[in-house]
Amino acid sequence: MEKSIAELEAQFQARIDRGESIEPKDWMPEKYRKTHIRQISQHANSEIVGMLPEANWITRAPTLRRKTALLAKVQDEAGHGLYLYSATETLGISRDEMYEKLHSGKAKYSSIFNYPTLTWADMGAVGWLVDGAAIINQVPLTRTSFGPYARAMVRVCKEESFHQRQGYEIMLTLCKGTEVQKAMAQDALNRWWWPSLMMFGPPDAESTHTAQSMIWKLKRKTNDELRQLFVDITKPQADILGLTIPDPDLKWNEETGHYDFGEIDWSEFWQVVKGHGPMNKQRLAARNKAWDDGEWVRDAALAYADKQEAMKEEKQELKKVG
Amino acid sequence: MKKEWPVWEVFIRSKNGLEHRHCGSVHASDADMAMENARDVYTRRQEGVSIWVVETKHITASNPAENGEFFEPAKDKAYRHPTFYELPIDLKHM
């Protein structure tokens, strides 16, 4: 006898509640599939667009050591994008469809990448704060319910550690340097601090997806919990650098055992999400240009493969005739 | 005329959440038979919850004789590892 959708959904949820993983060929509610396509492809888009602010400094890195490290980091981000696009494809969306959505501006990516990287110190701040926040967001996802996403996250998290460390090393070197260098580091922290806090998404009270995402283990901690964790971990790291976090309300709270911190300017966050951040236009234009400029390469590779195939067939024909 | 059935490589997922792992091969005349043979040969004690079979001729494998130059690019890149970066010992959570 056919099971009703409601029965199937209840069984599905029971599997997730028991801690079982969902694999691509398993039955899943349409909403689960759609939500996962949206979230994983947005995550992939963030990795890809996230290469741009750092690529901006590769040619101007101050030493060969810094240059190779930054190059390796940006290369890793490309890899992260690829792991995640492949995981999304298991849900029945094609790579081209995802690219089209990104390039046309229909699909989102993390707002943090719509801020400019103005000085070399930004390479330090981005590695330390932006990758630091990404790690906090990603670690719980290694245990998310959708198998391919969880497995991709395991690889990604392993690789992220060096990203944050190379960023922090840049900050440390600047802070041990001249007054001007230390001021550069402070300036970068000032500009990246608040956008980094916004990376955890809107406050729980306003977050529309949180409840459903928690049920599917697509989220295992709320936005505000993760944000608090980030602040608690990062403040002592700033102290080691001798830098000041640009928030006069940031202070240790003996009672809660956490740092209190100031109000986030959510109007800025929504501005950037809606496409009015400082770099939204440039980022999309850069992605589109890369895609368009690469068209002849994609076409040439296909033409070459077709030609090889035709030659093989011709040889086989000749053999038969011979 | 050659009458040997083709070889199929067998990949088994032991439990949801884990990846399929290669466990061996079977001979079969088509994909359906390969699937049943793989089940009978490799999962007699419930070793798996999912099986992939792929005809061996469709697998392109790297050549071990060329491992030296093939994997060489990653060899001298210590800076891809977290231990390459020197950070203070009192730094936590990194």
Ligand SMILES: [Fe+2]
């Ligand atoms: Fe990444």
Ligand SMILES: [Fe+2]
């Ligand atoms: Fe990263």
